[in-house]
Amino acid sequence: MNSPAHSPITNGLLCAIRSNPMNKGRFITLEGGEGVGKTSALTVLAQTIRDRGIDLVVTREPGGTPLGERLRELLLGSWNVCPEAELMMIFAARVQHVQEVIGPALDAGRWVLSDRFVDASYAYQGGGRLLPKEPIRMLEELAIRDMQPDLTLLLDAPVEVGLQRVNHRGPLDRFESAGLGFLERVRAAYLQRAREFPDRICVVDAGRPPEIVLGDLVTTLNDRFANDFGYCG
Numbered sequence: 001m002n003s004p005a006h007s008p009i010t011n012g013l014l015c016a017i018r019s020n021p022m023n024k025g026r027f028i029t030l031e032g033g034e035g036v037g038k039t040s041a042l043t044v045l046a047q048t049i050r051d052r053g054i055d056l057v058v059t060r061e062p063g064g065t066p067l068g069e070r071l072r073e074l075l076l077g078s079w080n081v082c083p084e085a086e087l088m089m090i091f092a093a094r095v096q097h098v099q100e101v102i103g104p105a106l107d108a109g110r111w112v113l114s115d116r117f118v119d120a121s122y123a124y125q126g127g128g129r130l131l132p133k134e135p136i137r138m139l140e141e142l143a144i145r146d147m148q149p150d151l152t153l154l155l156d157a158p159v160e161v162g163l164q165r166v167n168h169r170g171p172l173d174r175f176e177s178a179g180l181g182f183l184e185r186v187r188a189a190y191l192q193r194a195r196e197f198p199d200r201i202c203v204v205d206a207g208r209p210p211e212i213v214l215g216d217l218v219t220t221l222n223d224r225f226a227n228d229f230g231y232c233g
């Protein structure tokens, strides 16, 4: 027998509520160091979410808007960018992304899946570039306020593993070529964020074969959003 929460009538009501623009969408982010498999995972996760009939926006940082994509080109180029300029450029791209893409999508009841978000600044500009946390926190407050992800999937693997995976792609970008010490600090700072926000950030061991990693990610997604997925599934 159907429980009240799963009766056809309740299902119908909940589906109506979910597609109501007054109902905010879910915000999911993928994080991790160079070459851990974020972008590969994004495709599978997006398909999993869309298979549930959910209207999903897939995006990335830095980027996601015309301004953000220009800033991304500048950030990944080989010229000298001091850490403070890097931090402000990333947040310039981020605040535009939040106001132009993420906020409106969530307000319209759409879901958003982003390849990196604010944790990346704590990891790269805080951990990697050794900038103090306070200015990052202040920029976070200014740029995103309470728009924290509902779930962050942190792909974690040894730095050498990630670098090996991206090495065959050709010349390394400014972050990939910043040195092992930099990348180790990025990894440590990401793991520190996961300890600080254990309810939001889920660490997945990305050093394993792709099918195992992807299986774990999909299971985590299904568990975390069982209610959203279950009612209309």
Ligand SMILES: Nc1ncnc2c1ncn2[C@@H]1O[C@H](COP(=O)(O)OP(=O)(O)OP(=O)(O)O)[C@@H](O)[C@H]1O
Pocket: 032, 033, 034, 035, 036, 037, 038, 039, 040, 041, 165, 166, 206, 207, 208, 209, 210, 211, 213
């Ligand atoms: N679990 C895995 N095992 C082995 N190879 C993998 C795994 N996951 C991804 N790869 C491969 O590693 C390479 C890097 O993956 P991907 O581009 O998804 O990483 P990324 O985290 O998005 O990298 P970047 O930090 O450069 O954006 C790709 O060639 C991908 O096919």
Ligand SMILES: [Mg+2]
Pocket: 038, 039, 040, 115
């Ligand atoms: Mg990528």
